[in-house]
Amino acid sequence: MEGGNNKLDTQIFNKDNIKQAAQLLAQGELVAFPTETVYGLGADATNEEAVKNVYRAKGRPSDNPLIVTVADEAMMKKYVTEIPADAQKLIDHFWPGPLTLILFVKEGALPDAVTGGLPTAAFRCPQDPLTNELIHTLARPIVGPSANTSTKPSPTTAEHVYHDLKGKIAGIIDNGPTKIGLESTIIDLSVDQPVVLRPGEITPDELSEVLHKKVLLNKGTVQTKDVPKAPGMKYRHYAPSSPVYIVDDPADFAYIPHDSSVGVAALADNLHDLGDADSFSLGVSIDEAAHNLFGALRYFDSNEQIKTIYVQGFAKGNISAAYMNRLNKAASGNHFKK
Template sequence: METKIFKKENLDDAVELLAKGELVAFPTETVYGLGAIATKEQSVKNVYAAKGRPSDNPLIVTVANEQMMAKYAKEVPDRAKKLIKAFWPGPLTILLYVKPGALPDAVTGGLPTVAFRCPDDQLTHDLIGRLGYPIVGPSANTSTKPSPTTAMHVYHDLKGKIAGIIDGGATRVGLESTIIDLSVEQPIVLRPGEITPEQLSSVLGEKVLINTGKVSDKDIPKAPGMKYRHYAPSAPVVIVDNPEDFKKINYSEKTGVMALETVLEQLSIPTENKFSLGQDLTAADHNLFGGLRYFDEMPEIEQIFVQGFDEGETSLAYMNRLSKAAAGHHYRNNN
């Protein structure tokens, strides 16, 4: 299969492919998503096949607006309306009860709930608006690999497996959306993102919990990123919690380092073995997946040391993704 690259002026061609049941990757402000019409069961199943994704891992439904979501949600409670007013379009995914039979089990994993997202990206809004249907939108990468933040990342993973990619440039945020579960009595964040629990609590006027539990092998996760290995390059990743510890590591030509610019400046290792996360945590959020992909394309790299952050709720999303990529492996545990 030929994988075509579409620009803004070719959007109708991408719409036509989706309408025919084909898979097309699309940009969002967080990462690139892999699109298929959410009501077409076979197309949705093809998403799992293209990604190599476990079939019991539910998919997010990407909508153009609240009105489109209301066609598929069993109810849109006041809590959801408050969050939509404050954060949509934007990097917030809302888990609600789904209308029975409105979406195939391939989307919901057979659960009575589904996660809805309205991205802050005009190309994607135009795409869904012209299509007239919501689309599923898991990250457009091979399952377990770092999420894609450019069209070329998608092409690297899915060339020949999908019909097209809409190139909207590099994504702004770089980490997937926050997922909040509103199907329960007390709202709970299932996956941290740019929008923090504190911000959600402020809008809702009630405490928002943070999920810290793991999903067992026999259970179906309510949202993406809760059960399976994610974001990992081929080489093992090690989290370095204390920036001073970077000076204690015995580096070789087979070692990669991802850290803030101020840390990298102090290390006498080859430039190609360094990847800058930028000047601060916000930049690190944006650059994390790009760095993991950078070293994943260097087969000679056998270990990657990555800077960790402890900055409260603002570092939750970054550390959530990095911890999964590193399988919880921290440098301090080696001492």
């Protein structure tokens, strides 16, 4: 796929085609894969040209480092300088699972296209058995950014991936909808004080409990000239084509326009008296809302009639930090003011 210009026949794989998918990865092709969080876009992490094709397929800035997806701890050991005691505790408790660890890597072990030229890389071992089999079969780690066009909402189904990347990648492993719906928690263990760079289902409090020390939550931004340590820290993410506004108080849904050019995503109890506005239920709880957020944004993005999207915000709850992190990026920080 030179420069991402050649159209590919994007194949759909299942549990019976994992060997074929691994062969494509070994040949330098791109294959999307399922995880418990969102679908990832896989390429052999040791093949620099294949990794560069990930950036091309996604339209992603090349200074945005990629997560290295491994089959197990033993595979990760081949690339990191060491596994610190804190990392070992988290691996023992949370892997395989939705937790990504930033560690120092051996010099030259991974291409700069993966690390962004940094001395660190982000490692993750997902739960999905098909993806685990895929990486074991390849016998090398794969990169795993979300399998979507850059800036668009992350994909939670194989259909979402096909919509964005059909003709740009060789294949998609379909294992149904993802269970969590938001990307993994990323914790930086290359610093003295562990810090979460991207919130996810596993919260800083849960990490602190395992490590028996305070884990911070990063709320800063990355400057234009700097290379971020983790995905999602620097550029616009998760956004549909139409503007998104966060509605902090559900009572304020009464004050938004109620016409057919408006989309509303909220908990089921708040989807009433909306007139001609189109609606998408986020479920009945913050946990369900987190699972359904990207699906809601994609639902409205696929409807050309929708010109403005209003989404319910949440101030409290274990998962609210991760949910609001993604929603604030999708809305570029815009909140509805009545």
